[in-house]
Amino acid sequence: MEIITETDYRDRMEKEVVPFLKKHRHSGFFCPDNGQDKIYYESYRKEDAKGVIxxxxGFSESAEKYVEMIYYFFQAGYQVYIMDQRGHGRSARGQEDLSLVHIDRFEQYLSDLDYLATEVADREDKGLPRYLYAHSMGGGIGAAFMEWHPSVFEGAVLSSPMIRPLTGGIPLGIARGIAEIQVMLGKGATYVPGHHAYRGDETFETSAATSAERYEYYAGKRRSQPNFQTNGASYSWLREAARMSKYILNKENCGKIVGKVLVFQAEQEDYVDKGAQEIFTGQVKSARMVPMPGTKHEIYMSDDSHMRVYVEEILDFLEK
Incomplete structure (x- = not known):
């Protein structure tokens, strides 16, 4: 697979990738569990597809950030489905503050993914094998989903998965306790300490990417579109992230996973617990860890040399 190089990245994305995908993109909304909350999704369908991805x-992201990866998967012969997660992008929000990432129960994330995979995708591409690609918070959701609903996906790629979030040196159990108290006090939709509304002062140097071109391409969209400016977690989100982590790392739950799992681990990781990734991988018999030296949390926004390794490893895994 030829990757889009940093040398002419923006030019090729705007003149080649985006117009190509636009021809194949269908976008819309679905309402899981017959609810009122609308979840935005995109699908990229093609004839003679070999499977569905x-x-x-991840946290504070949107489907728009994954245009490059969508392009690779589609070019490799797969149908692609992606949504803006609940509380992100163009999907339903539980509050007016577009910067706040908020959730009442992590099971809502699982329900949304279940609907995307078993209702939307299955309705349009029935019979094709289904695979999962998930990053960070999405990787945690993906891991929990594979335990909760093991028969849906034949394989999963978890990129820097949030098996356990890092909480600034405070043990997760204590952080969860504090969050529980704040939720009981009616402050569940309040920013946790250290988190805040989007200010537009992010820089590549302090980012989770190692490719300035890839970073700036999405950062520009984020600066100009308020729906992409999700930025900080609520106390309720923190409580639910801790609950989800406990669920994922339960040894019995890990034993329920039957599909093959590929776990990518960034060397310079500042957002999620690498030790928890290793525990999870060790407890899932069908899982394999792929360390990625020289990368940061957003491995899919790495420099060209690491992107080649990353994309080829993923596609090889899916082929096998």
Whole structure:
């Protein structure tokens, strides 16, 4: 697979990738569990596809950030489905503050993914094998989903998965306790300490990417579109992230996973617990860890040399 190089990245994305995908993109909304909350999704369908890939983005991201990866998967012969997760992008929000990432129960994330994979994708591409690609928070959701609903996906790629979030040196159990108290006090939709509304002062140097071109391409969209400016977690989100982590790392739950799982681990990781990734991988018999030296949390926004390794490893895994 030829990757889009940093040398002419923006030019090729705007003149080649985006117009190509636009021809194949269908977008719309679905309402899981017959509810009122609308979840935005995109699908990229093609004739003679070899399989379906459902993509789940990470904390404070959107489907728009994954245009390059969508392009690779589609070019490799897969149908692609991706949604803006609940509380992100163009999907339903539980509050007016577009910067706040908020959720009442992490099971809502699982329900949304279930609907995307078993209702939307299955209705349009019935009979094709289904695979999962998920990053960070999406990787945690993907891991929990594979335990909760093991028969849906034949394989999963978890990129820097949030098996356990990092909480600034405070043990997760204590952080969860604090969050529980704040939720009981009616402050569940309040920013946790250290988190705040989007200010537009992010820089590549402090980012989770190692490719300035890839970073700036999405950062520009984020600066100009308020729906892409999700930025900080609520106390309720923190409580649910801790609950989800406990669920994922339960040894019995890990034993329920039957599909093959590929776990990518960034060397310079500042957002999620690498030790928890290793525990999870060790407890899932069908899982394999792929360390990625020289990368940061957003491995899919790495420099060209690492992107080649990353994309080829993923496509080889899916082929096998």
């Amino acid at each position: 459902a993509m789940v983005h």
